[in-house]
Amino acid sequence: MRITWSLPVPGESLRSGRGDVVRARSLIQALRTLGHEVEVVAAAEDATTATAVKTYRGVVRRLLPRWAALALRTSGRMAVARAHARRVAVQARKEAADLIVETQMHGVPSGARAARAAGRPLVLDDCSPPEEEIALGTVMAGLTRRAFRHEAHGASILTVSSEALARKLVDDGVPREKLAVVPNGIDPAEFSPRHREATRSRLGLEGRLVLGFVGSFQPWHRVDLLLESITLLDPSIPFHLLLVGDGAGRAPALDKAADLGIAGRITAPGTLPHSEVTAALAACDIGVLPGTNDYGQPMKLAEYGAAGLPAVAPDLPPVREILQDGETGLLFTHGDAHGLSNALTRLAKDSRLRARFGDAARVAAQERTWALSAHRMMEAALTICQPGGAP
Numbered sequence: 001m002r003i004t005w006s007l008p009v010p011g012e013s014l015r016s017g018r019g020d021v022v023r024a025r026s027l028i029q030a031l032r033t034l035g036h037e038v039e040v041v042a043a044a045e046d047a048t049t050a051t052a053v054k055t056y057r058g059v060v061r062r063l064l065p066r067w068a069a070l071a072l073r074t075s076g077r078m079a080v081a082r083a084h085a086r087r088v089a090v091q092a093r094k095e096a097a098d099l100i101v102e103t104q105m106h107g108v109p110s111g112a113r114a115a116r117a118a119g120r121p122l123v124l125d126d127c128s129p130p131e132e133e134i135a136l137g138t139v140m141a142g143l144t145r146r147a148f149r150h151e152a153h154g155a156s157i158l159t160v161s162s163e164a165l166a167r168k169l170v171d172d173g174v175p176r177e178k179l180a181v182v183p184n185g186i187d188p189a190e191f192s193p194r195h196r197e198a199t200r201s202r203l204g205l206e207g208r209l210v211l212g213f214v215g216s217f218q219p220w221h222r223v224d225l226l227l228e229s230i231t232l233l234d235p236s237i238p239f240h241l242l243l244v245g246d247g248a249g250r251a252p253a254l255d256k257a258a259d260l261g262i263a264g265r266i267t268a269p270g271t272l273p274h275s276e277v278t279a280a281l282a283a284c285d286i287g288v289l290p291g292t293n294d295y296g297q298p299m300k301l302a303e304y305g306a307a308g309l310p311a312v313a314p315d316l317p318p319v320r321e322i323l324q325d326g327e328t329g330l331l332f333t334h335g336d337a338h339g340l341s342n343a344l345t346r347l348a349k350d351s352r353l354r355a356r357f358g359d360a361a362r363v364a365a366q367e368r369t370w371a372l373s374a375h376r377m378m379e380a381a382l383t384i385c386q387p388g389g390a391p
Helices: 019-033 047-063 066-094 110-118 130-135 141-154 163-171 193-202 223-230 250-260 274-282 299-306 337-348 351-365 370-381
Strands: 002-007 037-042 099-103 122-125 157-160 179-181 209-214 239-244 266-270 286-288 311-314 329-332
Touching: 002 019, 002 066, 002 110, 019 037, 019 099, 019 122, 019 299, 019 370, 037 066, 047 066, 066 099, 066 110, 099 110, 110 122, 110 141, 122 141, 122 370, 130 141, 157 163, 157 370, 163 179, 179 370, 193 274, 209 223, 209 274, 209 299, 223 239, 223 250, 223 337, 239 274, 250 266, 274 299, 286 299, 286 337, 299 311, 299 351, 311 337, 329 337, 329 351, 337 351
Parallel strands: 002 037, 002 099, 099 122, 122 157, 157 179, 209 239, 209 286, 239 266, 286 311, 311 329
Antiparallel strands: none
């Protein structure tokens, strides 16, 4: 099948470590391996768009009040979306694509426009409800919701990462027959324990029990809860916290760690290339997901499993789709610092249990590969188009 893949994120190339872009890149690679032809049109590669992003980040965001900067960003994104949609449509017609796939970006209905202009069916990938963008501080909530409705209406299929998310979008008015569950995955070849000792030595983690978190420090990740739970651990546990990633919540989290007196037991290298993230996970003993929303499937849980790490995570429906309590990790009541601390303590004090859970998690991860996810996406796509460019 010939596919035109639209990546409408203005400030992120296909090499980015951002979660939705990692998913797009991984699925594209898997689709190509399966024999499909995939051409990528990325908004970030357009010179005008790149200049606009640079101006916003370097000037607008610094000089204007936050509400004004966000309003200007939203307006700019809509303009970028129109131009990007034209480029996607041109590429789809040029390549005689059977299908357009767009990585969803809230407030940017470029996929629906491109599909209509090119006369091709649209798969809108990695969908999430507009409330997610609103929670991050958009100042145009109504526009965000309208854009999502427009995009959902224009798509033939909306793919989501979890059954819980599918149920939520149905509650939000998306027809169930339009939804296909395409879970996040892993590439087993990227995860190897051979990096463990070298990474631990480089980061000064020898002799420590390393608790690992990988994420973008969003409010729902609850890194603050993790820090609070750390203060409740038995002082005899030689823990060290490895926080990988960046985001608006990183600086407040590190400030909180200093206030709690545990800053000296934290390493926070910031954003790392994906290859270095897998090496960092190899240096950990336990993977921690202190919080998440109640619908999305956390990619980090699959990565923890692929790295052979037992995981500790909140007891939520999408988490239970990945983590088997008492088999590959431990669940705790969402938002309960004592529950999180107790789960960490149980694993910290039982190396055999860590090894058993980690081995089981690694085996389970082999069933969650990007190749299988790409196959699921194509199964859904075949229901809406015929090869040869005819929708």
